[in-house]
Amino acid sequence: MKRGDLLLISAILIVAVLLMVPRWVQNSNDSEKNHNDMKAVIKVDGKVYQTVALTQEEQMIEVPSDHGHNVLKIHDHGIEMIDADCPDQVCLSFGFKTRNGDTIVCLPHRVIVEIEGDGGEGEGTDAVI
Secondary structure: OOHHHHHHHHHHHHHHHHHHHHHHHHHHHHHHHHHHHOEEEEEEOOEEEEEEEOOOOOEEEEEEOOOOEEEEEEEOOEEEEEEEOOOOOHHHHHOOEOOOOOEEEEOOOOEEEEEEOOOOOOOOOOOOO
C-alpha cells in the first residue's frame, strides 16, 4: 500500500465515525427518556387485570386466577415472571423483558403480560445497510 492509500482509508474511517457520533448521543438520550413511558399490561383470560409502570424500583405482583398463581417482578425498567405453579413452567423461561412489544405468556393460567409505551428500545430501525 502506498501512502496515499493509507490517507484515503484513514479519512474514510474518520468521516464514518464522525457521522455515527450524533446517532449514539441521540440513542442514549432517547433510552433514558423512554424508560418513564413504558408500562406492562397484565391480562388474565383476555381481560386487563392490572397495568403497571416499569420502574427502577423493585416491585412484586401476584396474579391469582382460577387456573393457578403467577408472580411477576418489576425492576430496572423491565419485568419478568419469577414464579408460577403451572406444570410446564415455560413462562419462567421468557426472561427479563424491557422492550416495547415484548410479551410473557403463561398458557395454562391464561396470563399474558405485554409491554407498551412510547418508543423504547423496540422501536425504530434495526439496521441500515
